[in-house]
Amino acid sequence: MRFTTLMKHPADWMVGKGVDNAIVLTSRIRLARNLAELPFPGWAKKQQRRDALEILLPAVEGLSVMKKGFSKELDSLTSLQKQVMVERHLISREHAARGEGSAAVIERRQSVGIMLNEEDHLRMQSIRPGLDLRTAYETLSAVDDEVADRVEYAFDPELGYLTTCPTNLGTGMRASAMLHLPALVLSDQIGQVLQAVNKIGLAVRGIFGEGSESLGNLFQISNQSTLGESEQTILERLERVISQVAKHERDAREKLLEDDPDMVCDKIGRAYGLLKHAWIIPSKEALTHLSLLRLGGDLGFFAEEIVSACDTLLMEIQPAHLQMHNGAKLGPEERDTIRAEIVRSRLQTLEAPDISSIEENQEGDDTPDLGIS
Structure with a gap:
């Protein structure tokens, strides 16, 4: 698939047809994985990054979900094309800044994407419209299993999946949802809500994730810990909190109409x-x-x-x-x-x-x- 074809239509998760996405726009699951026998990207030399890419690229391109998908090495894309992919949440800003030895493989509907040689050898993500973390997880878990059949992951029996950043150790999973919270902002309740979310160990970020500003009253809520907890425990807690925040936003909308x-x-x-x-x-x-x-x-x-x-x-x-x-x-x-x-x-x-x-x-x-x- 060519870049122009990929960009021609909005992603399925952007449109959200038939899904209640009035408050929870999207749900995303991301998995971090590394190869067992090669240095992680941050410590790898240029040739080692190329070696990793030669192993990973055919393994990922051959996935069933990637049939007729988009696959490009990042140094073959212009800086503008990479920035468009960042704005579409298909790659990270950090990945866009990398050159030789990095690549992106995107499912044609843009619901599943894989970054190769970002911070980790593999950063895989699944995005769904609305509050649908379970489907996103099941989709990506199947992709993860298929990749694991083709390459050997860096894995420790006690620590779990080994990752570049210690905060990703264990499951290697980041689950998040993008929420539209204008009523909580207008009613000056947003600070209380975000403080409560932070107190229970969840992270609140802007529209483009870590280090980004909240624009358009959009906030991303995600788990911070991945070690010592199962995927199901992480998902259950995040679903519960997101549902509660969405209820507060719904209540705030009704209250604004009543009071002002x-x-x-x-x-x-x-x-x-x-x-x-x-x-x-x-x-x-x-x-x-x-x-x-x-x-x-x-x-x-x-x-x-x-x-x-x-x-x-x-x-x-x-x-x-x-x-x-x-x-x-x-x-x-x-x-x-x-x-x-x-x-x-x-x-x-x-x-x-x-x-x-x-x-x-x-x-x-x-x-x-x-x-x-």
Whole structure:
């Protein structure tokens, strides 16, 4: 598969058809694995990295899930192409910075991806729309078993899978979900919720994972420990916490409509007006307003289709996607202009928010019991 073919359509998990992804956008499972007989990538010499790639690439390309998939060594891709893949969550920023001896193999629907010679020899991931960690895990576990039949993993009977970073020892598994939490942000409850999540040993990160900023009211929640716990224990705890956070967000949305419907209408109406009529808009501002349109779609201000439209735009207005769309490198000012043009075009037929969907609800407690455990 060519790069242009891979990028032609949004990934299955981006669209989320038939799935409740109003709050939990996506679920992801990532597994870290290394070869038994070769130095891990961070300590490997160039030829050792090439040796690892020669072992891994045919093994991964031959997987049943990768039939008619995308496979490229990273030094054959342009920096712009790699950045587009980062924006699509197909490779990490760290992987994009690597050159010779690294590769990416992506399933054609982009639901399964494998990075070769990133921090570890193998970084495998499965992404699903909505809260569906179990399916993501089952999918990736089958891939992992198939790879294990072809190569020998670095494994210790006591420590489990050996990884470059000690925090990945054991299962080598990171499970995470991307959540859209605009109501908790608007009601100033987000700090309480994230603090409660951190206290029980889970990590909260931005839209592109570790070290990234939270944009568009999107937050990624994941496990931090992988040693001494089974995959099932990790999944059960994460599912429980994510469900609780999603409930708090749902409650916060209802509470905002009860207590301050004018503010909700104003925020969503302003976002609608600006996105439909702006001629210059920076990335951060656009993501914030698209987040509010997405919230409006869930609250009934717009037709349901607006949610999937916003999800697609959240990806397409990223800097590298804009430049790929334009076919040339763009400066920040040019990107802001083209971003506004694309958003205006996509939202051309979107009618003004329907405020009749707001109904009086019974009063509730101002400060919810977080109950995250």
